[in-house]
Amino acid sequence: xxxxxxxxxxxxxxxxxxxxxxxxxxxxxxxxxxxxxxxxxxxxxxxxxxxxxxxxxxxxxxxxxxxxxxxxxxxxxxxxxxxxxxxxxxxxxxxxxxxxxxxxxxxxxxxxxxxxxxxxxxxxxxxxxxxxxxxxxxxxxxxxxxxxxxxxxxxxxxxxxxxxxxxxxxxxxxxxxxxxxxxxxxxxxxxxxxxxxxxxxxxxxxxxxxxxxxxxxxxxxxxxxxxxxx
Numbered sequence: 001x002x003x004x005x006x007x008x009x010x011x012x013x014x015x016x017x018x019x020x021x022x023x024x025x026x027x028x029x030x031x032x033x034x035x036x037x038x039x040x041x042x043x044x045x046x047x048x049x050x051x052x053x054x055x056x057x058x059x060x061x062x063x064x065x066x067x068x069x070x071x072x073x074x075x076x077x078x079x080x081x082x083x084x085x086x087x088x089x090x091x092x093x094x095x096x097x098x099x100x101x102x103x104x105x106x107x108x109x110x111x112x113x114x115x116x117x118x119x120x121x122x123x124x125x126x127x128x129x130x131x132x133x134x135x136x137x138x139x140x141x142x143x144x145x146x147x148x149x150x151x152x153x154x155x156x157x158x159x160x161x162x163x164x165x166x167x168x169x170x171x172x173x174x175x176x177x178x179x180x181x182x183x184x185x186x187x188x189x190x191x192x193x194x195x196x197x198x199x200x201x202x203x204x205x206x207x208x209x210x211x212x213x214x215x216x217x218x219x220x221x222x223x224x225x226x227x228x229x230x
Contacts, residue, residue, distance in 0.1 A: 031081075031082075031083070032081055032083075032084065032088060032092070035081040035082075036081065036092050036095055036096060039079055039095070039096055040095065043099070048075075048077050048100055049075055050100070050101055051075075051100075051101065051102065051103045052075045052076060052077050052100050052102055052103070053071070053074055053075065053076040053077075053102055053103055053104045053105075053106065053224065053228065054076070054077055054079055054096070054097050054100055054102045054104070054105045054106070055067060055076055055077070055078050055079065055080060055105075055106045055108075056079040056080055056081075056089055056096055056097060056105065056106070056107055056108075056109075057080050057084065057089060057107050057108035057109035057148075058080060058081070058082065058083065058084045058085070058108065058109050058111055058112055059080065059082035059083065059084075059207060060080070060108050060111065060151065060207065060208065061078060061079075061080025061106075061108050062078070062080035062081055062082045063080075063082075063207055063208070064078060064080065064213055064216075066210075066213060070213065070214075070217040070221065071217070071221055071224070073229075074221070074224055074225065074228060074229070077100070079096040079097070080108070081096075083112060084109060084112065085109060085110070085112050085113040085118065085120075085128070086107075086109045086110055086113060086125060086128035086129055086131075086132060087113070087128050089107065089109055089132060090128060090131050090132050090135060093132070093135055093136070097136065098136075098139050098140065101140060101143075102140070102143055103143065103144065103228055104143060104144040104145070104146060104224065104227075104228065105136060105143060105144070105145050105146070106146045106148060106183075106220065106224075107129075107132065107145065107146065107147050107148065108147075108148040108150075110125050110129070110150045110163075110166055110170075111150050111151065111153075111156070111163075113125045113128070114150070114156075114159055114162055114163060114166060115156060115159065122162060122165040122166035122168075122169050123169065125166045125169075125170070126166065126169040126170055126173060129147065129170055129173070130173065132145075133145055133177060133180055137179070141179075142179070143179065144179045144180075144181065144227065145177075145179060145180045145181070146180075146181050146182075146183055146220075146223065146224075147170055147174060147180070147181070147182050147183065148183050148185055148216075148220065149167045149170075149171070149182065149183065149184050149185050149186050150163045150166055150167055150186075151185060151186065151189055151208075152186055152189050152190055152195075152196045153196055153201065153205060153206050154196050154198060154201055154205030154206070155204065155205040155206040156206065157195070157196060164186075167182075167184075167186065170182060171184070181223070183219065183220055183223055184219075185215070185216055185219050185220075188215055188218075188219060189212075189215065199211055200212035200215060
């Protein structure tokens with residue numbers, strides 16, 4: 001293969017990769033808008049109770065299909081949308097959190113923020129979370145905010161140190177804020193060797209299975225019940 005042809009192929013490959021990175025966020029925006037619109041349509045048909053607890057964030061929340069039953073007798077709704085970052089939750093917060101005037105918001109996000117192609121720094125993720133807190137408390141000063149730590153996973157294990165640092169920053173910040181609490185799920189998701197417990201994940205090594213959600217319920221629910229139980 002000539003140097004000229006090889007160079008042309010490399011340029012073409014880079015162009016394709018660049019186009020993919022541009023296309024994916026654009027496609028995601030359309031998907032997110034459809035999901036948010038579906039939430040609004042569901043609310044019109046069956047309005048949630050005032051003061052409900054809102055779970056929102058990325059696919060780890062979206063795929064939690066048993067959430068309502070898992071959290072009983074607490075009144076909760078699931079407003080997770082797949083592939084989202086904290087920035088997207090901030091973008092849609094006026095449509096998927098504020099209208100419910102919730103007693104509490106449980107956020108799981110940041111997993112995608114740190115991954116390819118976005119590769120945000122821990123400090124950038126912290127900044128996005130600070131914006132989330134500011135928006136919620138500017139409109140709902142009495143609402144509690146719970147941040148569920150970014151989980152260790154098989155697929156993203158290479159980024160674990162970066163994930164740990166992000167969790168540390170958010171936990172430290174949460175301790176300085178009224179009505180903000182960090183919920184650590186990391187320790188329970190690691191085996192005795194300090195690696196992700198494979199039995200908690202689907203085949204993709206990223207999303208959790210029923211056993212993973214059972215574990216999350218055992219950690220998150222007592223925190224909420226201690227403050228909002230009967």
